Amino acid sequence: MKSIHITKLSKMPNSWEDIPGGKYYLIALNKQLQPWWPKILGDHLLKIGQLSLQVDTQSSLITHQFSMNISGNNFQLLGNPNEMPFGDKSIDACLLIQQLSYSINPHCLLYEVNRILVDDGWLILSNFNPFSLLGIVKYIPFLCKKEPYRCRMFSTYRQLDWLSLLSYEILYQQSFQIIPWISPNNFINKNIQFIGCINLIIARKRTLPFTPTPTKFIKSFMEICNKVEVIKC
Template structure:
Protein backbone atom coordinates (compact mmCIF):
# COMPACT_ATOMS: atom_id res chain seq x y z
CA UNK A 1 0.00 0.00 0.00
CA UNK A 2 1.40 3.39 -1.00
CA UNK A 3 2.19 5.65 1.94
CA UNK A 4 0.07 8.77 2.32
CA UNK A 5 2.23 10.49 4.91
CA UNK A 6 2.59 14.17 4.03
CA UNK A 7 5.78 16.04 4.88
CA UNK A 8 4.06 19.39 5.40
CA UNK A 9 0.56 20.06 6.65
CA UNK A 10 -1.70 22.20 4.45
CA UNK A 11 -3.65 24.64 6.61
CA UNK A 12 -7.27 23.69 7.11
CA UNK A 13 -9.70 26.46 6.11
CA UNK A 14 -11.59 28.00 9.03
CA UNK A 15 -14.91 27.72 7.18
CA UNK A 16 -16.44 26.71 3.87
CA UNK A 17 -16.56 30.41 2.98
CA UNK A 18 -12.75 30.38 2.82
CA UNK A 19 -12.93 27.94 -0.12
CA UNK A 20 -14.01 29.17 -3.57
CA UNK A 21 -17.58 27.94 -4.10
CA UNK A 22 -17.33 26.34 -0.65
CA UNK A 23 -20.94 27.11 0.20
CA UNK A 24 -22.05 25.04 -2.81
CA UNK A 25 -19.92 22.14 -1.56
CA UNK A 26 -21.44 22.41 1.91
CA UNK A 27 -25.00 22.47 0.55
CA UNK A 28 -24.28 19.49 -1.70
CA UNK A 29 -22.82 17.50 1.23
CA UNK A 30 -25.86 18.31 3.37
CA UNK A 31 -28.16 17.07 0.63
CA UNK A 32 -26.27 13.79 0.22
CA UNK A 33 -26.12 13.13 3.97
CA UNK A 34 -29.71 14.09 4.79
CA UNK A 35 -31.26 10.65 4.03
CA UNK A 36 -28.65 8.92 6.20
CA UNK A 37 -29.06 10.72 9.51
CA UNK A 38 -32.28 8.86 10.52
CA UNK A 39 -30.40 5.56 9.96
CA UNK A 40 -27.48 6.39 12.26
CA UNK A 41 -28.08 5.51 15.91
CA UNK A 42 -26.01 5.88 19.05
CA UNK A 43 -25.16 8.22 21.90
CA UNK A 44 -22.17 10.28 20.70
CA UNK A 45 -21.55 11.98 17.35
CA UNK A 46 -18.07 13.48 16.92
CA UNK A 47 -17.36 16.15 14.31
CA UNK A 48 -13.65 16.58 13.64
CA UNK A 49 -12.47 19.89 12.19
CA UNK A 50 -14.05 23.19 11.29
CA UNK A 51 -15.60 21.97 8.04
CA UNK A 52 -17.25 18.99 9.79
CA UNK A 53 -18.66 21.35 12.40
CA UNK A 54 -20.55 23.31 9.75
CA UNK A 55 -22.35 20.26 8.35
CA UNK A 56 -26.05 20.19 9.25
CA UNK A 57 -26.73 17.19 11.52
CA UNK A 58 -30.03 18.33 13.04
CA UNK A 59 -31.82 15.32 11.50
CA UNK A 60 -29.50 12.91 13.32
CA UNK A 61 -31.08 10.77 16.05
CA UNK A 62 -27.87 11.08 18.10
CA UNK A 63 -28.54 13.73 20.70
CA UNK A 64 -25.01 14.28 22.01
CA UNK A 65 -23.15 15.95 19.17
CA UNK A 66 -19.85 17.71 19.74
CA UNK A 67 -16.88 18.95 17.76
CA UNK A 68 -13.12 18.83 18.15
CA UNK A 69 -10.34 20.65 16.38
CA UNK A 70 -6.69 21.40 16.96
CA UNK A 71 -7.57 25.14 17.14
CA UNK A 72 -10.58 27.40 16.86
CA UNK A 73 -13.06 29.31 18.97
CA UNK A 74 -16.30 27.54 18.10
CA UNK A 75 -15.34 23.93 18.92
CA UNK A 76 -16.43 22.26 22.15
CA UNK A 77 -13.07 20.55 22.53
CA UNK A 78 -9.57 21.58 21.50
CA UNK A 79 -7.25 18.68 20.72
CA UNK A 80 -5.16 16.93 18.11
CA UNK A 81 -7.31 14.56 15.98
CA UNK A 82 -4.26 12.29 15.73
CA UNK A 83 -4.31 11.84 19.52
CA UNK A 84 -7.96 11.97 20.54
CA UNK A 85 -8.60 12.17 24.30
CA UNK A 86 -11.29 9.47 24.21
CA UNK A 87 -11.44 5.91 25.45
CA UNK A 88 -11.41 3.04 22.98
CA UNK A 89 -14.83 2.30 21.48
CA UNK A 90 -16.54 5.33 23.00
CA UNK A 91 -17.89 7.17 19.91
CA UNK A 92 -20.86 5.98 17.82
CA UNK A 93 -20.34 8.12 14.70
CA UNK A 94 -17.39 10.13 13.45
CA UNK A 95 -17.60 12.87 10.84
CA UNK A 96 -14.35 13.48 8.92
CA UNK A 97 -15.22 16.12 6.35
CA UNK A 98 -12.17 17.00 4.20
CA UNK A 99 -9.91 16.01 7.11
CA UNK A 100 -7.76 13.55 5.15
CA UNK A 101 -7.09 16.29 2.61
CA UNK A 102 -5.39 18.45 5.24
CA UNK A 103 -3.80 15.78 7.44
CA UNK A 104 -0.05 15.10 7.53
CA UNK A 105 -0.75 11.41 8.18
CA UNK A 106 -4.16 10.29 6.84
CA UNK A 107 -3.49 6.63 7.74
CA UNK A 108 -2.91 7.51 11.39
CA UNK A 109 -5.98 9.75 11.49
CA UNK A 110 -8.15 6.91 10.18
CA UNK A 111 -6.67 4.48 12.72
CA UNK A 112 -7.33 6.95 15.53
CA UNK A 113 -10.93 7.36 14.39
CA UNK A 114 -11.21 3.58 14.22
CA UNK A 115 -9.85 3.27 17.76
CA UNK A 116 -12.52 5.51 19.30
CA UNK A 117 -15.43 4.12 17.26
CA UNK A 118 -17.64 1.45 18.80
CA UNK A 119 -18.18 -1.84 16.98
CA UNK A 120 -20.59 -1.19 14.11
CA UNK A 121 -19.89 2.54 14.53
CA UNK A 122 -20.29 4.91 11.58
CA UNK A 123 -17.46 6.65 9.75
CA UNK A 124 -18.35 9.43 7.31
CA UNK A 125 -15.57 10.66 5.03
CA UNK A 126 -15.52 13.31 2.35
CA UNK A 127 -12.60 14.60 0.30
CA UNK A 128 -11.83 16.51 -2.85
CA UNK A 129 -11.79 14.31 -5.94
CA UNK A 130 -8.51 14.32 -7.94
CA UNK A 131 -10.42 13.16 -11.05
CA UNK A 132 -12.51 16.30 -11.35
CA UNK A 133 -12.27 19.97 -12.31
CA UNK A 134 -10.57 20.54 -8.96
CA UNK A 135 -8.02 17.88 -9.76
CA UNK A 136 -7.25 19.56 -13.08
CA UNK A 137 -6.73 22.81 -11.18
CA UNK A 138 -3.82 21.27 -9.27
CA UNK A 139 -1.92 21.08 -12.55
CA UNK A 140 -2.08 24.86 -13.02
CA UNK A 141 0.85 26.64 -11.28
CA UNK A 142 -1.18 29.77 -10.49
CA UNK A 143 -3.88 27.74 -8.75
CA UNK A 144 -2.02 24.94 -6.96
CA UNK A 145 -1.05 27.19 -4.02
CA UNK A 146 -4.62 28.35 -3.44
CA UNK A 147 -7.57 26.71 -1.72
CA UNK A 148 -8.77 24.07 -2.30
CA UNK A 149 -6.16 23.04 -4.89
CA UNK A 150 -3.39 23.06 -2.27
CA UNK A 151 -5.10 20.27 -0.35
CA UNK A 152 -4.17 16.61 -0.80
CA UNK A 153 -6.68 14.78 -2.97
CA UNK A 154 -7.05 11.01 -2.63
CA UNK A 155 -9.04 8.87 -5.04
CA UNK A 156 -12.07 6.95 -3.82
CA UNK A 157 -10.39 3.63 -4.59
CA UNK A 158 -7.37 4.53 -2.48
CA UNK A 159 -9.61 5.40 0.46
CA UNK A 160 -11.57 2.18 -0.01
CA UNK A 161 -8.27 0.29 0.20
CA UNK A 162 -7.47 1.95 3.53
CA UNK A 163 -10.93 1.16 4.88
CA UNK A 164 -10.76 -2.48 3.77
CA UNK A 165 -7.55 -2.92 5.78
CA UNK A 166 -9.42 -1.65 8.84
CA UNK A 167 -12.34 -4.00 8.04
CA UNK A 168 -15.01 -1.42 7.26
CA UNK A 169 -18.15 -2.16 5.29
CA UNK A 170 -18.78 0.61 2.80
CA UNK A 171 -22.48 1.41 2.49
CA UNK A 172 -22.19 4.32 0.10
CA UNK A 173 -19.54 5.86 -2.12
CA UNK A 174 -20.42 8.71 -4.38
CA UNK A 175 -19.03 11.71 -6.25
CA UNK A 176 -21.08 14.86 -6.77
CA UNK A 177 -20.94 18.60 -7.57
CA UNK A 178 -19.30 18.12 -10.94
CA UNK A 179 -19.27 21.88 -11.68
CA UNK A 180 -18.25 23.76 -8.51
CA UNK A 181 -19.71 27.18 -9.31
CA UNK A 182 -23.32 26.21 -10.01
CA UNK A 183 -26.03 25.21 -7.58
CA UNK A 184 -26.10 21.53 -6.47
CA UNK A 185 -29.71 21.32 -7.74
CA UNK A 186 -28.68 22.24 -11.28
CA UNK A 187 -29.41 19.54 -13.86
CA UNK A 188 -25.73 18.82 -14.51
CA UNK A 189 -24.77 18.47 -10.85
CA UNK A 190 -27.87 16.41 -10.11
CA UNK A 191 -27.51 13.91 -12.95
CA UNK A 192 -23.82 13.79 -13.93
CA UNK A 193 -21.98 12.73 -10.79
CA UNK A 194 -19.26 10.43 -12.10
CA UNK A 195 -16.57 13.13 -11.85
CA UNK A 196 -17.88 15.26 -9.03
CA UNK A 197 -15.52 17.51 -7.09
CA UNK A 198 -16.49 15.90 -3.77
CA UNK A 199 -16.10 12.22 -2.87
CA UNK A 200 -18.29 10.89 -0.06
CA UNK A 201 -17.87 7.55 1.69
CA UNK A 202 -20.16 6.22 4.42
CA UNK A 203 -18.89 3.08 6.16
CA UNK A 204 -19.42 0.98 9.30
CA UNK A 205 -16.82 -0.62 11.50
CA UNK A 206 -17.22 -4.40 11.47
CA UNK A 207 -15.79 -6.94 13.90
CA UNK A 208 -16.20 -9.93 11.56
CA UNK A 209 -14.41 -10.05 8.19
CA UNK A 210 -16.41 -8.51 5.36
CA UNK A 211 -16.95 -11.02 2.54
CA UNK A 212 -15.94 -9.32 -0.70
CA UNK A 213 -18.23 -11.69 -2.67
CA UNK A 214 -21.32 -10.64 -0.78
CA UNK A 215 -20.34 -7.09 0.05
CA UNK A 216 -22.69 -4.57 -1.50
CA UNK A 217 -22.01 -0.86 -1.86
CA UNK A 218 -25.21 1.15 -1.86
CA UNK A 219 -25.19 3.93 -4.41
CA UNK A 220 -28.64 5.02 -3.18
CA UNK A 221 -29.08 5.48 0.59
CA UNK A 222 -32.74 4.50 0.30
CA UNK A 223 -31.58 0.98 -0.56
CA UNK A 224 -29.83 0.59 2.77
CA UNK A 225 -31.41 -1.90 5.10
Protein backbone atom coordinates in the same frame (compact mmCIF):
# COMPACT_ATOMS: atom_id res chain seq x y z
CA MET B 1 0.00 0.23 3.54
CA LYS B 2 2.53 2.72 2.18
CA SER B 3 3.06 5.68 4.50
CA ILE B 4 2.07 9.12 3.20
CA HIS B 5 3.25 11.07 6.24
CA ILE B 6 4.57 14.54 5.42
CA THR B 7 6.08 17.23 7.61
CA LYS B 8 4.40 20.31 6.14
CA LEU B 9 0.91 20.88 4.83
CA SER B 10 -1.33 23.82 4.03
CA LYS B 11 -3.65 24.94 6.82
CA MET B 12 -7.27 23.85 6.65
CA PRO B 13 -9.72 26.69 5.81
CA ASN B 14 -11.67 28.06 8.77
CA SER B 15 -14.99 27.59 6.98
CA TRP B 16 -16.54 26.52 3.69
CA GLU B 17 -16.88 30.19 2.79
CA ASP B 18 -13.07 30.43 2.57
CA ILE B 19 -13.17 27.96 -0.34
CA PRO B 20 -14.28 29.19 -3.80
CA GLY B 21 -17.72 27.67 -4.34
CA GLY B 22 -17.64 26.38 -0.77
CA LYS B 23 -21.26 27.24 -0.01
CA TYR B 24 -22.37 25.03 -2.90
CA TYR B 25 -20.14 22.19 -1.74
CA LEU B 26 -21.76 22.40 1.69
CA ILE B 27 -25.30 22.49 0.27
CA ALA B 28 -24.57 19.47 -1.93
CA LEU B 29 -22.96 17.57 0.95
CA ASN B 30 -25.91 18.22 3.26
CA LYS B 31 -28.25 17.05 0.51
CA GLN B 32 -26.35 13.77 0.16
CA LEU B 33 -26.31 13.15 3.92
CA GLN B 34 -29.91 14.09 4.64
CA PRO B 35 -31.42 10.61 3.96
CA TRP B 36 -28.81 8.93 6.15
CA TRP B 37 -29.18 10.79 9.44
CA PRO B 38 -32.32 8.87 10.56
CA LYS B 39 -30.42 5.60 9.97
CA ILE B 40 -27.36 6.54 12.03
CA LEU B 41 -28.06 5.64 15.64
CA GLY B 42 -26.07 5.82 18.84
CA ASP B 43 -25.23 8.04 21.81
CA HIS B 44 -22.23 10.12 20.65
CA LEU B 45 -21.54 11.90 17.35
CA LEU B 46 -18.08 13.43 16.94
CA LYS B 47 -17.30 16.10 14.34
CA ILE B 48 -13.59 16.49 13.59
CA GLY B 49 -12.27 19.69 12.02
CA GLN B 50 -13.62 23.07 10.91
CA LEU B 51 -15.46 21.83 7.83
CA SER B 52 -17.16 18.97 9.69
CA LEU B 53 -18.48 21.45 12.24
CA GLN B 54 -20.57 23.29 9.63
CA VAL B 55 -22.33 20.18 8.31
CA ASP B 56 -26.03 20.21 9.17
CA THR B 57 -26.75 17.33 11.58
CA GLN B 58 -30.07 18.54 13.01
CA SER B 59 -31.86 15.55 11.50
CA SER B 60 -29.58 13.13 13.34
CA LEU B 61 -31.20 11.05 16.08
CA ILE B 62 -27.96 11.14 18.09
CA THR B 63 -28.53 13.67 20.86
CA HIS B 64 -24.97 14.14 22.09
CA GLN B 65 -23.11 15.85 19.26
CA PHE B 66 -19.79 17.55 19.85
CA SER B 67 -16.81 18.79 17.88
CA MET B 68 -13.04 18.62 18.18
CA ASN B 69 -10.12 20.34 16.50
CA ILE B 70 -6.50 21.15 17.18
CA SER B 71 -7.33 24.90 17.44
CA GLY B 72 -10.27 27.30 17.15
CA ASN B 73 -12.95 28.99 19.22
CA ASN B 74 -16.13 27.16 18.23
CA PHE B 75 -15.14 23.67 19.38
CA GLN B 76 -16.16 21.85 22.55
CA LEU B 77 -12.80 20.10 22.72
CA LEU B 78 -9.33 21.16 21.61
CA GLY B 79 -6.81 18.44 20.85
CA ASN B 80 -4.84 16.59 18.21
CA PRO B 81 -7.17 14.39 16.10
CA ASN B 82 -4.28 11.93 15.72
CA GLU B 83 -4.21 11.45 19.51
CA MET B 84 -7.78 11.84 20.71
CA PRO B 85 -8.50 11.70 24.46
CA PHE B 86 -11.25 9.09 24.19
CA GLY B 87 -11.35 5.51 25.34
CA ASP B 88 -11.40 2.61 22.90
CA LYS B 89 -14.82 2.02 21.32
CA SER B 90 -16.46 5.05 22.92
CA ILE B 91 -17.88 6.97 19.90
CA ASP B 92 -20.85 5.81 17.82
CA ALA B 93 -20.41 8.01 14.73
CA CYS B 94 -17.59 10.17 13.42
CA LEU B 95 -17.79 12.94 10.84
CA LEU B 96 -14.52 13.34 8.94
CA ILE B 97 -15.18 16.00 6.30
CA GLN B 98 -12.19 16.92 4.10
CA GLN B 99 -9.95 16.18 7.08
CA LEU B 100 -7.67 13.67 5.34
CA SER B 101 -6.79 16.26 2.68
CA TYR B 102 -5.28 18.54 5.34
CA SER B 103 -3.88 15.89 7.66
CA ILE B 104 -0.13 15.44 8.06
CA ASN B 105 -0.63 11.71 8.53
CA PRO B 106 -3.97 10.46 7.10
CA HIS B 107 -3.22 6.84 8.00
CA CYS B 108 -2.67 7.72 11.64
CA LEU B 109 -5.91 9.72 11.68
CA LEU B 110 -7.92 6.81 10.26
CA TYR B 111 -6.40 4.37 12.75
CA GLU B 112 -7.25 6.72 15.61
CA VAL B 113 -10.83 7.12 14.42
CA ASN B 114 -11.07 3.35 14.09
CA ARG B 115 -9.83 2.97 17.67
CA ILE B 116 -12.49 5.21 19.21
CA LEU B 117 -15.42 3.92 17.11
CA VAL B 118 -17.62 1.25 18.68
CA ASP B 119 -18.22 -2.02 16.86
CA ASP B 120 -20.66 -1.28 14.01
CA GLY B 121 -19.89 2.42 14.46
CA TRP B 122 -20.42 4.85 11.59
CA LEU B 123 -17.72 6.69 9.67
CA ILE B 124 -18.76 9.53 7.35
CA LEU B 125 -15.82 10.48 5.16
CA SER B 126 -15.53 13.04 2.37
CA ASN B 127 -12.64 14.48 0.39
CA PHE B 128 -11.94 16.35 -2.83
CA ASN B 129 -11.81 14.15 -5.92
CA PRO B 130 -8.58 14.26 -8.01
CA PHE B 131 -10.47 12.91 -11.05
CA SER B 132 -12.61 16.01 -11.38
CA LEU B 133 -12.47 19.63 -12.46
CA LEU B 134 -10.61 20.39 -9.23
CA GLY B 135 -7.98 17.76 -10.03
CA ILE B 136 -7.37 19.34 -13.44
CA VAL B 137 -7.07 22.86 -12.07
CA LYS B 138 -4.62 21.58 -9.44
CA TYR B 139 -1.95 21.33 -12.17
CA ILE B 140 -2.32 24.92 -13.34
CA PRO B 141 0.74 26.78 -11.92
CA PHE B 142 -0.87 30.08 -10.88
CA LEU B 143 -3.89 28.36 -9.27
CA CYS B 144 -2.33 25.34 -7.57
CA LYS B 145 -1.39 27.40 -4.47
CA LYS B 146 -4.97 28.54 -3.84
CA GLU B 147 -7.83 26.80 -2.07
CA PRO B 148 -8.92 24.09 -2.49
CA TYR B 149 -6.37 23.08 -5.14
CA ARG B 150 -3.37 23.18 -2.82
CA CYS B 151 -4.64 20.43 -0.55
CA ARG B 152 -4.01 16.75 -1.19
CA MET B 153 -6.67 14.82 -3.06
CA PHE B 154 -7.18 11.09 -2.67
CA SER B 155 -9.04 8.95 -5.17
CA THR B 156 -12.13 7.01 -4.11
CA TYR B 157 -10.34 3.73 -4.87
CA ARG B 158 -7.49 4.65 -2.54
CA GLN B 159 -9.83 5.59 0.30
CA LEU B 160 -11.84 2.40 -0.15
CA ASP B 161 -8.60 0.40 -0.02
CA TRP B 162 -7.67 2.02 3.30
CA LEU B 163 -11.10 1.27 4.74
CA SER B 164 -11.02 -2.33 3.54
CA LEU B 165 -7.77 -2.89 5.45
CA LEU B 166 -9.57 -1.70 8.58
CA SER B 167 -12.52 -4.05 7.87
CA TYR B 168 -15.14 -1.40 7.11
CA GLU B 169 -18.32 -2.18 5.21
CA ILE B 170 -19.06 0.45 2.57
CA LEU B 171 -22.75 1.34 2.66
CA TYR B 172 -22.70 4.32 0.34
CA GLN B 173 -20.22 5.94 -2.03
CA GLN B 174 -20.89 8.84 -4.36
CA SER B 175 -19.12 11.66 -6.19
CA PHE B 176 -21.08 14.86 -6.74
CA GLN B 177 -20.93 18.57 -7.60
CA ILE B 178 -19.21 18.45 -11.00
CA ILE B 179 -19.14 22.23 -11.46
CA PRO B 180 -18.13 23.84 -8.14
CA TRP B 181 -19.40 27.37 -8.65
CA ILE B 182 -23.04 26.61 -9.54
CA SER B 183 -25.97 25.30 -7.52
CA PRO B 184 -26.25 21.55 -6.79
CA ASN B 185 -29.75 21.74 -8.33
CA ASN B 186 -28.29 22.64 -11.72
CA PHE B 187 -29.04 19.99 -14.38
CA ILE B 188 -25.37 18.96 -14.74
CA ASN B 189 -24.65 18.73 -11.02
CA LYS B 190 -27.94 16.96 -10.36
CA ASN B 191 -27.77 14.31 -13.08
CA ILE B 192 -24.06 13.67 -13.73
CA GLN B 193 -22.20 12.66 -10.58
CA PHE B 194 -19.45 10.14 -11.32
CA ILE B 195 -16.76 12.83 -11.79
CA GLY B 196 -17.96 15.17 -9.06
CA CYS B 197 -15.53 17.33 -7.12
CA ILE B 198 -16.35 15.71 -3.78
CA ASN B 199 -16.24 12.03 -2.83
CA LEU B 200 -18.54 10.89 -0.03
CA ILE B 201 -18.17 7.52 1.71
CA ILE B 202 -20.44 6.21 4.45
CA ALA B 203 -19.08 3.08 6.14
CA ARG B 204 -19.56 0.94 9.23
CA LYS B 205 -16.87 -0.67 11.35
CA ARG B 206 -17.24 -4.43 11.24
CA THR B 207 -15.50 -6.76 13.69
CA LEU B 208 -15.83 -10.45 14.52
CA PRO B 209 -17.50 -10.97 17.92
CA PHE B 210 -15.09 -13.73 18.87
CA THR B 211 -11.82 -15.34 17.86
CA PRO B 212 -12.52 -18.37 15.62
CA THR B 213 -11.50 -21.66 17.29
CA PRO B 214 -11.60 -25.24 16.00
CA THR B 215 -14.86 -27.05 16.73
CA LYS B 216 -15.02 -30.28 18.74
CA PHE B 217 -15.59 -32.19 15.52
CA ILE B 218 -12.36 -30.89 14.00
CA LYS B 219 -10.45 -31.64 17.21
CA SER B 220 -11.80 -35.21 17.29
CA PHE B 221 -10.95 -35.70 13.62
CA MET B 222 -7.38 -34.52 14.19
CA GLU B 223 -6.99 -36.88 17.17
CA ILE B 224 -8.18 -39.84 15.05
CA CYS B 225 -5.72 -38.92 12.28
CA ASN B 226 -2.87 -38.79 14.79
CA LYS B 227 -3.80 -42.22 16.19
CA VAL B 228 -3.92 -43.71 12.68
CA GLU B 229 -0.45 -42.36 11.95
CA VAL B 230 0.87 -43.88 15.20
CA ILE B 231 -0.62 -47.31 14.31
CA LYS B 232 0.91 -47.22 10.84
CA CYS B 233 4.29 -46.50 12.31
